[in-house]
Amino acid sequence: MTISASQFAQAYLSKGQLPDLSKLPTGHWINGAFCHSAGSAMESFDPGLGRAFASFSAGTAQDVARAVEAANTALKDWRHSTPEQRSHLLNRMAALLLEDLETLAFFESLDSGKTLTEARGDLRSAANFFAYYASVARTLEGRALPTDAQHMSWTLREPVGVTAHIIPWNYPTSTFARSVAPALAAGCTVVAKPAETTPFTALLMGQLLAKAGLPAGVVNVVTGLGPVVGAALAQHPKVRHITFTGSVQSGVTVAQSAAPHVASLTLELGGKSPLIALSDCNIDTTADAALWAIYSNAGQICSAGSRLVVQRSIHSALLEALVRKTSLLRVGHGLRDLDVGAINSGQQLAKIAGHVDAARARGAAIPVGGHSGADNPLDTGWFYRPTILDDLPHNDPCVQEEIFGPVLAVQVVDDDEEALAAANGTAFGLYAGIFTQDISRALRLARDLDAGQVTINDYWAGGVSVPFGGNKQSGYGREKGQEGLAAYLSTKSISVKV
Ligand code: NAI
Ligand code: MG
Numbered sequence: 001m002t003i004s005a006s007q008f009a010q011a012y013l014s015k016g017q018l019p020d021l022s023k024l025p026t027g028h029w030i031n032g033a034f035c036h037s038a039g040s041a042m043e044s045f046d047p048g049l050g051r052a053f054a055s056f057s058a059g060t061a062q063d064v065a066r067a068v069e070a071a072n073t074a075l076k077d078w079r080h081s082t083p084e085q086r087s088h089l090l091n092r093m094a095a096l097l098l099e100d101l102e103t104l105a106f107f108e109s110l111d112s113g114k115t116l117t118e119a120r121g122d123l124r125s126a127a128n129f130f131a132y133y134a135s136v137a138r139t140l141e142g143r144a145l146p147t148d149a150q151h152m153s154w155t156l157r158e159p160v161g162v163t164a165h166i167i168p169w170n171y172p173t174s175t176f177a178r179s180v181a182p183a184l185a186a187g188c189t190v191v192a193k194p195a196e197t198t199p200f201t202a203l204l205m206g207q208l209l210a211k212a213g214l215p216a217g218v219v220n221v222v223t224g225l226g227p228v229v230g231a232a233l234a235q236h237p238k239v240r241h242i243t244f245t246g247s248v249q250s251g252v253t254v255a256q257s258a259a260p261h262v263a264s265l266t267l268e269l270g271g272k273s274p275l276i277a278l279s280d281c282n283i284d285t286t287a288d289a290a291l292w293a294i295y296s297n298a299g300q301i302c303s304a305g306s307r308l309v310v311q312r313s314i315h316s317a318l319l320e321a322l323v324r325k326t327s328l329l330r331v332g333h334g335l336r337d338l339d340v341g342a343i344n345s346g347q348q349l350a351k352i353a354g355h356v357d358a359a360r361a362r363g364a365a366i367p368v369g370g371h372s373g374a375d376n377p378l379d380t381g382w383f384y385r386p387t388i389l390d391d392l393p394h395n396d397p398c399v400q401e402e403i404f405g406p407v408l409a410v411q412v413v414d415d416d417e418e419a420l421a422a423a424n425g426t427a428f429g430l431y432a433g434i435f436t437q438d439i440s441r442a443l444r445l446a447r448d449l450d451a452g453q454v455t456i457n458d459y460w461a462g463g464v465s466v467p468f469g470g471n472k473q474s475g476y477g478r479e480k481g482q483e484g485l486a487a488y489l490s491t492k493s494i495s496v497k498v
Helices: 005-015 061-078 083-099 101-112 116-139 172-186 200-211 226-235 248-261 283-299 312-327 346-361 416-424 439-448 482-488
Strands: 028-030 033-035 041-046 051-057 151-159 162-166 189-193 219-221 239-245 264-268 274-277 307-311 365-368 387-390 407-413 431-435 453-456 489-497
Touching: 005 101, 005 116, 028 061, 028 200, 041 101, 051 101, 051 200, 061 162, 061 189, 061 219, 061 226, 083 101, 083 116, 083 172, 083 200, 101 116, 101 172, 101 200, 116 172, 116 482, 162 172, 162 226, 172 189, 172 200, 172 239, 172 482, 189 200, 189 226, 200 219, 226 239, 226 248, 239 248, 239 482, 248 264, 274 283, 274 416, 283 312, 283 407, 283 431, 307 312, 307 416, 312 365, 312 387, 312 407, 346 365, 346 387, 346 407, 407 416, 416 439, 431 439, 439 453, 482 489
Parallel strands: 162 189, 162 239, 189 219, 239 264, 274 307, 274 431, 307 407, 387 407, 431 453
Antiparallel strands: 028 033, 028 219, 041 051, 151 489, 365 387
């Protein structure tokens, strides 16, 4: 009988009982087995209580070298696996993730602080990535190229080789799947490094992939600190492509480390994405979308709608609806599964609070939120109340800098031109939402927005088939969809004289 995550959650919250922690691995997943680390142990925290609940390995450069060697050895056969084999295996992985969803979602909620509903969503999305790339794996084809009567030419699309995947803590399972699934579909091998605050699901997914039939060494997982394990991966000359998701600062460091050995990169970095509310939008729908865009995952999302660019004529009506709806949101331990979960770490909470306190000191209006704390006094961990900073100047640090928390910065504009300038007026260019009943206004803005993806009258529309990535300092390269495969393939052209 499957025990639901909610049953685990109840036992944990009421009696402090954890399910069998022996299910949580403590070593790295290298060459098809859990193995001891050359380094020491680290603790992972339950952000809802702010205390450690399990330990894992703080990997070293030596561990990374072992994992890369395993991936390099496994590449010899894996690159010649058939599309059918890869497809079958990825489908099987999708099914196994769904079978284990409740246990994995429980541990992910506990380890990351996200609500159980969000953790289940993250897992379903991970399963969906494996299922999608299972189909795409069968469609890889080269092209026959017209040249001249004396030659025949065509292209092959070959795996780039060993790939590194540096994963953040906000969506540990779906970010892993988003890049590992296409890498496997392309015939690449993988060394993944989960974030130090959410190490477990990546290890468990390594093990599940083996259960799905993946040969040893094709996917390896090394846990530990970014500047140690992540840096060693980025610096390793046998790593041919690195997919990194995280802060701009760490992304730049990774790019610098990869440059000497000319590894290619996909960088999914920060964002300060605008939700643009024009004068003729539906106030209620727009307010609901804005809430979803900024408070999901407690705002810890690179593509969160962290700015509301609103036309002056509807500013007070929309703000009133937003403040009313925001003040109803319940905040608590992820396993209580309320509306907004915990902040992933004490460090992240301090960053959020620091931003809001500085805005307050500058005289910002804060009509709702503006402080930490959960609804239930038993939830003693890291929480921040859903917060709105109203009518900020366009150059305010809370408009320009990524906060990565449940904090919405409101910018008031007079017309579409000013809305566009405000929307494009940061160093980022990841996502944008446009709310209006006028299709021409929407399409003009969609065309001129400097962002990797735009939604109209919705936020985060589009599933696994829709490419995702940033412009400007939000990064480069695209994940998801068929474009998500490109990073893991290189084109070889062959020509024959006839
Ligand atoms: P981070 O960028 O340091 O961490 C992301 C991943 O990179 C983790 O796995 C980490 O271990 C690894 N990493 C860190 N330094 C590295 C290095 N020198 N070489 C290789 N890998 C390295 O982000 P952090 O410190 O956890 O959060 C800071 C801020 O970054 C957040 O407040 C937020 O603004 C942003 N962020 C953005 C994310 C996104 O989805 N784009 C995800 C996580 C954080
Ligand atoms: Mg944790």
